Amino acid sequence: MSGSNGRRPPLVADRRYGAPPARKTTPAKAKSGGGGGRPPAPRRRKKRDPLSALVAWVFGLVWGIFRFVWRIVWGIGWRIAASVGLVVGLSSYYFYSQLPEVSQLVDGRARGSVTMLDRDGKVFAWRGETFGGMITSDSVSDHLRDAVVATEDRRFYGHFGISPRGIASAIKINLSEGRGPLEGNGGSTITQQVAKLLCLGVTYDPKQWKSEAEYEADCRRGGIWRKVKEVPFAFAMEAKYSKAEILTIYFNRAYLGAGARGFEAAAQRYFGKSANVVNAAEAAMLAGLLKAPSYYAPTANLERARDRANVIIGLMEEQGYLTRAEADKARRNPAQLSEAAQSRSGGFFADWVMESGPTFLTKDTTEDVIIRTTLDQRLQKAAESALADVFATKVSAGSKAQAAVVVMSADGAVRAMVGGRKVEAAGAFNRATQALRQTGSAFKPFIYAAAMDLGYSPADFVDDSPLTVMVKGSGPWTPANYDREFRGLVTLTTALKQSLNIPAVRITEAVGRDKVRQVATEFGIKSDLAAGPALALGVSEATLLEMTGAYAGILNGGSAVRPYGLLELKLQGDDQPLIGQEGGIGERVISEKAARLLTYMMTQVIESGTGTRARIPGWEAAGKTGTTQAARDAWFVGFTAEYVAGVWMGYDDNTPLKGVTGGGLPAEIWHEVMLRVHEGLVPRPLEKIVPEPRLPPRTSSDVRTDPVPQDTGDWQAAPVPQDTGDWQAAPVPQDTGDWMAAPRPPSAGEKIVRDVLGIFGGGRN
Template sequence: MSALDAATRGPRGPKRPAKPSFLWRSAKFVSYWSVVAGIWGILVVAGILAYYAAHLPPASEWAVPSRPPNVQIVAADGSLIGNRGDTGGEAIRLEQLPPFIPEAVIAIEDRRFYSHFGIDPIGLLRAAYTNYRSGHTVQGGSTLTQQLAKNLFLNPERTIQRKMQEVVMALWLEANYSKDEILEMYLNRVYLGAGAYGVDAAARRYFGKSARLVNLSEAATLAGLLKAPSRLAPTRNPALAEQRAQIVIAAMHDAGFITATQAKNALMDGIEVAGSFNRGSENYVADYVMELLPSFIGSVDQDIIVDTTIDMNVQRAAENALRNALLYGDKDYGAEQGAVVTLNRNGAIRALVGGVDYRESQYNRAVYANRQPGSAFKPFVYLAALEHGYRPETIVKDRPIRIRGWSPKNYNNRYYGDVTLTKALAKSMNSVAVQLAQKVGPGNVVRTARRLGITSALTTNLSLSLGTSEVTPLEIAAAYVPFSNGGFGIVPHIVRQIRTEDGKVLYSRRGDGTGRVIAGDKVGQINLMMANTMEIGTGRKSALENRPSGGKTGTTQSSRDAWFIGYTAYLTTAVWVGNDDNSPTNKVTGGTVPAHIWHETMEIAHNGVPIAPLPGVPLYLNTPQPMARPDDSHRPVLPPSSVGQTAGPIPARSGPMNLLERIFGGG
């Protein structure tokens, strides 16, 4: 035995290595089987996911569905009238949103959004522990990606199969889209209550502004809605909404998104809820535009912008005048509804108010209410008479008449005897209107009304002259426009252009109307007569100060309908007041409430607009006119087919006008 061997041997033989401790052996055992169990667990979970994934369409067919298109409807100045479509708002790029919005959502819903892979095991464990400690569910374990997957692809049922499919789709989203893309899709599609899908729709619904403009407090309120959109809506439960927003603000501070000062200021600022949503008259405009869209571009398959002809200053003036008269006045007129429509001389609709309160009634009376116009129809009778040889100076006899057992009476049963046509129209004498219709023939009256733009069914009997055939406010307003523009027919229109968000024009209005519909010399005659109505007749309460205008009142039997339709050289406005059930009002006549609404609307609508005479009146006044009797001539004098020029504006003048200048325009 060598010395080395002897040194390494003990007295009882070779030295044995130390035996591992029990703890060490236990740790190795647990580690080994943990790995094995983990592998098997992964295989089991993968198998379960594969099983439920098999009930989905092939992955090659998976695709994010297109977001329902939004229709952005804007006024002539580019201001927003409303959003229409299934979502109610725009799809906004993530970088265009205030950072508060995504930060608020991440802080309260998925703080590890940028760290996990679509599923957050840590978040699941944390939620499970928190829920166990509290004894009920206070935290959810679904990531934003899972929530998006559920919203995009799956139904809302609560089953194991749906949850497993949600996980599969979340993993697919993470594999095919960036985190920012997923977050952007989520913010633009998530439901936030009150029919609003996406943060822009919700911001407009609750705050009356684009999501691009929300502040920190508003962003926190929106994020707070995710837990329970209907219950936490600020319009429904402002106290709960505020409490939830405070929790979101605290979470944002805890996550490091905002400073303590920002959090404190946000808690103090609070929010201001837009209370007029779905009440404003612009909703009548938006609805009407949506009804017209298919005729312009067919089905809507992308986000579009519709440029309208609406002037929001005139729209607001008409809305306020109508509401102030019927809702806030001191007197009970027994009239619950009304409508106002304003057109310019080319037929562009500048204001369209379909009712007193859109939230209470979405029925658009300005476009669809067929009502008897009463004496507001008489200008077509008088124009037909002028075209058959009568003149404004023609003397007619206002007297009681009886035609085949029918005895039409004047208002208050008062008769004036021999009067000019001008005075007969100004005083709205029923007897004269019926006699004129009898002389020229109801058929010619119908043809005149049709030529100017009346499209509704018209009876060809003498009662037509008293406005017994029903028309809509928009229709009769359009038929008055030729008086305003010098005798040219128009096509009323509200859509000017339709374009995509990137500027591609899908539709652009073309056309100048229907050409001349009133002969040039007759334009001055009818306008002379209509101007007298504003000065000495039934429309005198509506006259505009120092601005030539023409118009006509209309009141039907038992005051069921009250109208005022009038115009200047620039704008034509029709006002109707009454009840939807056709019940009588409390003696409302066209010269009272409707005339007041017309005056209030047109005063504001003409702010800054130069004064101009009514077309043809100065020329007619400066041309010697022979006195004519009804039987001097009955030959029709119809308008030529050629299109001439309408009267243009004259420079504004200062100082008061005399009576003639007020009626016919100073120069």
């Protein structure tokens, strides 16, 4: 207890928790006189390196500046980010509140469509943008859904509307290919593409945009600002709709070429089946259209579409949607177009039907319209192939000559129409219905129709001798035959089958130009027919459709027809048609006897006249050739007991044909067309009347068909010869039976308003 003076030390925590470690103490200095140790030497201060001090100072300065700048940037940045986030959030909420139900967004068309059916009820053409009806992403083929996601947005199920990785990748690709960062690949997700299809919620307003095309172009416009606006809209869509619903909108609104809006319409258009049942190869081809619909449309270039489909199949395999075996099978069995899509037939016919119907139900329709037509696709293909074969084998390569073909029934129902050598886009110039061309000698049947209707006979005679007509105000006009020769007295049948011009003029003047004009007009020739004597040589213009329809009137026994292609028009889903057939057989123009006599005369054109190249083995046919001045137009129009067909050939710019007459290439085209049209049909004879033969008159002076008195410069003002009295009342000479002396109506004295100088040849063929 020493050192404590007998007292207990105080109780402290050390005792409870253990004593703290002893402090190291410095020995006390020894007292003077004591025996302590040496005191420690004082510590020496280390001298600092000037360079290290400078580095430390610079570092401190830089760090201080960085901290200062960072505080400013952070202070501004988080405020900007917060503001942007607030704007995006508010914008997204605004779009979210404006977005309608999915069912209201699936049909993105501002106008309706027109679907055309042939005479058997099969689809052959579409006009406008068709919509096949709403489909959902759950109901479509799994292959189609997988193909679209693999092609357009492989991360679709993992993002919330935008894909930063996709945008960065697209910018990298664009820059590597020398484009601007947002030019070309945009890195858009499917959601962003749907936002663009919806035009960011902006609806079409005719007052704001001149056309739908301008509106859609504005919707598709790229650029930074457009991308910025897509972001909140995409966020809103992701918040409003499920992924399946976003795909549903995409599947229904995407344009996929050839007028197809949505995958259902495209699947029906290209493959004739629903999008719900397309296989892997078909799905890949449909998905490939999203990149460039018109360019990759299989109806435009099937091989190019298949190459694109193979790329899609590769992506599907790479991403695990297809096994190696499934991908190889899809490549070995590429998608095949349906018969309707593959044929691409009837385009000119469809254009004509669209023009013949009311605009508000065709071009400007806001409804989906179904039109049943008279088209026969077998006959259409026959006409197209025949025309192509003749041009391929008998026309020089590189020729720009054009041709048109029309085939119809005797009642005017058009069964086939080819408006040009090549199948062109909708709305192309249709030479069968829009080209007004001089008819040449193809007009002559109307002259003889008028004569037959007035009681003339095909066995009657006409004088083929030189003729000069004094045209008031123009002087003498002298028509000539094609070969510049004269044959004297010939029958009307011979005059027609050899296409003689002078007899045609004489008969026209005998029966009266008014009568000829009336017959031609009532048979369907709508243009203003020539008033002068050159009327007989076919200087007037007509379309091929008009000429073919007029010849149909001869076939059906003398009644006019109005060519038609529309049988009925109704709205999709309705049972009752809005419009029925407009056209068909009309009023009688000439007597049935006259039509049958004329039919006989026209059979001789093909049997032994200018149209022998048009003969059809086993079939009786009637027709007429036609060639205009300088061979600018060449025609052949004719018929069998089954069909009437017309062929026109020429240049669009009126360049003369070289070595072509109506009895040449047009007759051969007609032959090829009708040969194929009549395949499988049992031959039937034409209804005709063969006239009794007559003895020729004793002299040409007994043939009173020349109404042109040669002693006056104005034949219209010439008096009736006084030495014979009224020739119309003269009796028929009993010893000859010459019909030319039989009572006939007077020739008309109408005014001549057309200058026909220079028209000397007209046309033999």
